[in-house]
Every structure is written in C-alpha cells, then in structure tokens.
Amino acid sequence: MRISPVFAALLGLGALAYGPTALAKGNLVFCSEGSPGGFDIAQYTTSIENDAAEPLYNGLVEFERGATRVIPSLATGWDVSDDGLTYTFRTFRLRQGVKFHANKDFTPTRDFNADDVLLTFQRMLDPQHPFRVAYPAEFPYFVSMDLDKNIARVEKRDPYTVVFTLNSVDAAFIQNLAMGFASIVSAEYATQLMASGRLSDFDQKPIGTGPFVFQRYQKDAQIRYRANPDYWDPQQVRLDQLIFSINTDASVRVQKLRKGECQVTVNPRPADLKALAADPKINMLDQPGFNLGYIAYNVQHPPFDQLQVRQAMDMAVNKAAIVKAVYQDAGQLAVNFMPPSQWSYDPSIRDAGYDPDKARALLAAAGVKPGTPITLWAMPVQRPYNPNAKLMAEMLQADWGKVGLDVKIVSYEWGEYIKRTKNGEHDVMLLGWTGDNGDPDNWMGTLYSCGAIGSNNVSMWCDPEYDALVQQAKRITDPAARTALYQQAQQRMKQQVPITPVAHSTVHQPLSVRVQDFKVSPFGRNSFSGVSVD
Known part of the structure; x- marks a missing residue:
C-alpha cells in the first residue's frame, strides 16, 4: 500500500490551554453581495452560497487558508492503495470529541463520527437514499465531477474509520473533497428532521461542526453567526459575532466599508479601487485572479x-x-x-x-x-x-x-x-x-x-x-x-x-485596517476562520 503523508493535526494541540472565549474578540461585519438560496452547500455552486456556508462546516480535508495545499480537517490523514482506487480516511486522534452545533430544535446526543461521513456522501450517491426520497435535491458539483459514477462505495470500518472505494483512478479526488460540497453534515440531525417531516430545515437551519454557529437569516438583509464555544480548533475562533450584511449595490458596500459599518467587503467596482487604495483606514489586498x-x-x-x-x-x-x-x-x-x-x-x-x-x-x-x-x-x-x-x-x-x-x-x-x-x-x-x-x-x-x-x-x-x-x-x-x-x-x-x-x-479585497489575518483565497472564497478585529 502506498501511504500518503499523514498530517499531524497540531492546530488544536497547541491551543488546548486557551478557550474560544479567551480568543474571540468583537464582531465583524462582512458586506456580502447576494442572498444565498440555502446553506446545505452540496446543493449549490455559486460563491454566494459557499461564503454563507463556509463558517458552518468542516470537510474531511480542507485547503490551507490563502493557499491551494490540502490539509487535514475532520480527518487526520489518509492511506491510498497501490492501484489508486481505495482512499481510507481515519477520523481519530484530535477528531474524537468533535461537536456538532445545536439550535432551539436540535441538541446532538453524540459527537461527530463515521455515520456522519456516510450520510454526507450516501445521500449524494444514492437517489433512493431515504434522505433523498424524503427531500429530493440535486447535487451539481458532485455530479459534474462524475463522483456519482466513480465512487463505488463508502464504508464504515469502525466509528472512526471510513473507506472510499473508487471505480477508477481520480487524480483530483483529494482536492475535490476539500471543496465546500463535501462538507460533513449531521446524520443525527437528518434523522430527526426526517422523522418530523421538516427536512427543509436541513437547508435553512444548518447544523455543522464549523467555527461559527448559525443564528438567523433575513433574505436581502443579513445572516448572523456566533462563535462556536465547542470548536475543536479554538485558535480559529477569534470573533464573537460574524454578520453578513447583504447589499447588491457595490457602491453601497464601499460606502459602508469607508464609514466603518462593515470591515470587509466583496467585489468593489474597478472605478472605486483608486479611492479605496488611498484611504488610510482601508487595507487593499490583491492578487491575480484564478x-x-x-x-x-x-x-x-x-x-x-x-x-x-x-x-x-x-x-x-x-x-x-x-x-x-x-x-x-x-x-x-x-x-x-x-x-x-x-x-x-x-x-x-x-x-x-x-x-x-x-x-x-x-x-x-x-x-x-x-x-x-x-x-x-x-x-x-x-x-x-x-x-x-x-x-x-x-x-x-x-x-x-x-x-x-x-x-x-x-x-x-x-x-x-x-x-x-x-x-x-x-x-x-x-x-x-x-x-x-x-x-x-x-x-x-x-x-x-x-x-x-x-x-x-x-x-x-x-x-x-x-x-x-x-x-x-x-x-x-x-x-x-x-x-x-x-x-x-x-x-x-x-x-x-x-x-x-x-x-x-x-x-481586489478591500478591508478595514482593523482586520487581522484575513487571507485572500485563490479560489475566491471568503473565510473568517482565524480572523480577528482589533
């Protein structure tokens, strides 16, 4: 068996002495440009939904912030068979004790485990899966990358080991699993919603393991998140509140940024770039667009x-x-x-x-x-x-x-x-x-x-x-x-x-000079893990 590098999950190990409350500091308002259709990111492909779901979820793997390198997240590493067809994800060590969010209708009774990985992928693989029958949905990324045809099966070996078997080699498989559509969702939450006939809540009242917890969403106005007090990597939670202020007008977003009503904005107009760059209260980040x-x-x-x-x-x-x-x-x-x-x-x-x-x-x-x-x-x-x-x-x-x-x-x-x-x-x-x-x-x-x-x-x-x-x-x-x-x-x-x-x-990414450690993603995503406001 060919063994890929098994990344040591050190992010949380050095932070265990510090709780999220000690690290979180203040609120950040993000001037977003559109209203997401929902938060079950496997159903969507646009950056508006990706940005809205980003604070809520983790995948088995993820991209290093501001880079293209894949690093562990809910999985600490993986083994790859010699024929390239079997990918084994081990979700033990740091991953034991990972908590799902709660809301007023749902309180998890167990921690994240292999059952959640199975539900996440089997609902996309199997059109007859009970979740899919009860709540018909499309999974465009999953289908467009032929994962529905190429993943032969996903199996649970034990509560903290999952095996993916492929029909043929997929050179991009690990990179694909770092994308938002592969975010891990709660099987326990899905089961409760199926029993109550409220599966639309899965998309509109999301539950994940991410650094922020969903509070409420008002279309065309705002999305509110709060810090996750139980996040498995507490150093990444440096904000008390994260608010998406939704404004379709780019000039309004710029005005709000310059007045300090938001600290990060998205997609400024080319005509506004010179003035923003000259503003001493604004830090203008830029990089060639991918x-x-x-x-x-x-x-x-x-x-x-x-x-x-x-x-x-x-x-x-x-x-x-x-x-x-x-x-x-x-x-x-x-x-x-x-x-x-x-x-x-x-x-x-x-x-x-x-x-x-x-x-x-x-x-x-x-x-x-x-x-x-x-x-x-x-x-x-x-x-x-x-x-x-x-x-x-x-x-x-x-x-x-x-x-x-x-x-x-x-x-x-x-x-x-x-x-x-x-x-x-x-x-x-x-x-x-x-x-x-x-x-x-x-x-x-x-x-x-x-x-x-x-x-x-x-x-x-x-x-x-x-x-x-x-x-x-x-x-x-x-x-x-x-x-x-x-x-x-x-x-x-x-x-x-x-x-x-x-x-x-x-x-071009303009943001307040008060914002610390924001990374411009090569993939156009806006992530607030590890970001703080002084």
Whole structure:
C-alpha cells in the first residue's frame, strides 16, 4: 500500500490551554453581495452560497487558508492503495470529541463520527437514499465531477474509520473533497428532521461542526453567526459575532466599508479601487485572479447549434473594448478556457480575432437573416470575473447589432438566473468561474464536459472527442501526460466555440485596517476562520 503523508493535526494541540472565549474578540461585519438560496452547500455552486456556508462546516480535508495545499480537517490523514482506487480516511486522534452545533430544535446526543461521513456522501450517491426520497435535491458539483459514477462505495470500518472505494483512478479526488460540497453534515440531525417531516430545515437551519454557529437569516438583509464555544480548533475562533450584511449595490458596500459599518467587503467596482487604495483606514489586498468571465452559447437552441453561428458571434465581440470599459485596470483579455496560472494551460491558443465583416458573412452562410432576434442573459450581481455584467451586455448588444442580430437583454434574481440557465432556458448568457481546487479537471471537466450539462455546463455542449480526452486525463496521475491530454482538449474546444472567453480579472479585497489575518483565497472564497478585529 502506498501511504500518503499523514498530517499531524497540531492546530488544536497547541491551543488546548486557551478557550474560544479567551480568543474571540468583537464582531465583524462582512458586506456580502447576494442572498444565498440555502446553506446545505452540496446543493449549490455559486460563491454566494459557499461564503454563507463556509463558517458552518468542516470537510474531511480542507485547503490551507490563502493557499491551494490540502490539509487535514475532520480527518487526520489518509492511506491510498497501490492501484489508486481505495482512499481510507481515519477520523481519530484530535477528531474524537468533535461537536456538532445545536439550535432551539436540535441538541446532538453524540459527537461527530463515521455515520456522519456516510450520510454526507450516501445521500449524494444514492437517489433512493431515504434522505433523498424524503427531500429530493440535486447535487451539481458532485455530479459534474462524475463522483456519482466513480465512487463505488463508502464504508464504515469502525466509528472512526471510513473507506472510499473508487471505480477508477481520480487524480483530483483529494482536492475535490476539500471543496465546500463535501462538507460533513449531521446524520443525527437528518434523522430527526426526517422523522418530523421538516427536512427543509436541513437547508435553512444548518447544523455543522464549523467555527461559527448559525443564528438567523433575513433574505436581502443579513445572516448572523456566533462563535462556536465547542470548536475543536479554538485558535480559529477569534470573533464573537460574524454578520453578513447583504447589499447588491457595490457602491453601497464601499460606502459602508469607508464609514466603518462593515470591515470587509466583496467585489468593489474597478472605478472605486483608486479611492479605496488611498484611504488610510482601508487595507487593499490583491492578487491575480484564478478566474474567467465568459459568454456561453446554448448549443441546444438554434441557431447556436451551428458552428458557423458561434464562430460569427465570437468574431463579432470587441473584447479589447469590453476589457477596457468593464474591467478597466483590473482585467486581462482571455483567449483560453482557464486562467494562465492553471497548470496544463495551452499558451499556443489564439483568438480568431475581431472581424465583424467575416462574422456577417458566416451568419449569412448559416442562413441567419438580418434582424434575427436573440436573448442575452446578464447577471444581476457583480462577480470577481465580471464586475459589470450590465455594461458588458450592452456592449455585446451593440457588437452583435452591427452584424445584424436583434439582441434583447434579460435578467433575473441571482438564484433564479442560475436555476433557469442550468435548465437551458437561455440563448446566450454571461457567466464565469473561479477555480475551486487547483486541478485542471475543475475547469475542463466540471465546466465543459457532457456530465456537467444540467449543472455547470451552461452552454449545454457535449462533444465526444473532447469528453474522451478529459476523462482520460482524469484517470491518470502523471502531470505531463495529463497536460498533453488537457491541451488537446483545449484545442478541440477552441475549434468548437461553445463559449467566448472574455477576461481574467485581478481580485481586489478591500478591508478595514482593523482586520487581522484575513487571507485572500485563490479560489475566491471568503473565510473568517482565524480572523480577528482589533
């Protein structure tokens, strides 16, 4: 058996002499940008839900704060079989004594153990699981990464040992389990809610093992959390209260930050960056964005099922003008389907170029008549990968109008927008992605594969040649061999034009100078573990 490094779980060992009360200090208000659909993070894919769930849960493993390295969380380490198919997670040592939260309707009678791991994954694996039958739900991340097909079984060896057996090698498996969708939930809480017929509380009144405990949620207003007095790693609990103040208007968020009404904000407008950086009360953190803003063509809606039409629309987009106007000094023009910092990126890929005349000719050859109506869906929220979707949509409306298309811009509330696009109701839409785990499959498989249709693949594009390359790359572990396959897949995707990559944005994170030890996540997450306010 090949043994991976078993990480010593030292975070809590050095902190046992200190209680959370001694470490917690004051309140922090986070100016968030949208209302989460719920808190059962396995059901969601957007950063709004991820941020809202982050304080509440732990996974078996997690990413080191501000980095891409996977470290232990509710599991202290893992053994990997020689064939790469069996992953064994041992949840003993520090993990004994891990407490679940309580609320006014639920008080746990036992500590975290293997039964909670089984419930967490079996409800996603088995459509006939009692939880799933009683409370039908979709698990888009789990499905889009083919984990529903590749995990053969999850078994309990004893109360603190769980074995995952895979059907085939998955080079990204450990990284995938560090993502939010794999957060461990309480089997005891699920059983109680099934018995009482209140399983919707599982999503709306969440119970986890995380550093903060859910208190209440008022849609479009706020989410309130309090410090977890029983957290297994008390050094990470340095706030008494954590409040998400929900404001969809970026200018309002900035005003609140500058007035001290919130201490951290999200996604400032490019136009506000200079003033924020000059404010002595503001600390401006930034790093290259591990992201992509793109235009997706629904290939199941005519005329976008025709390659010539997608090529024409791609050529008609004046990307340089969009990047200058929308991203200003915080964007880099994109030509490929992942950021340049992602290993396996193919630097040889080039755009067809801005050519409205050729675009008109291609549309005519495809039988698309001048004045043909199409709908362009624009996001209602500001995202790191697209700071102003409304402006981008208006510029695209003008670009495509120049080649004879009659473009109508539509939008919906964010949750409805995501739901409808996953159902394939759109013609063309604006969206984007921030990488979740540092592995190429998180782009090439999770976003663009056949298995991701109905979840993250909003172009509804399924290409057998592309899919075969991506699936093969995921089943081997040699980085050079994987890179060769992923680069072939990138070339194939560029030929087929299911999306138009627009830009990679620089991530700017303004926060009060009073905030200590906040780490900018390469994956666009906002975590408040270990954060304090002086």
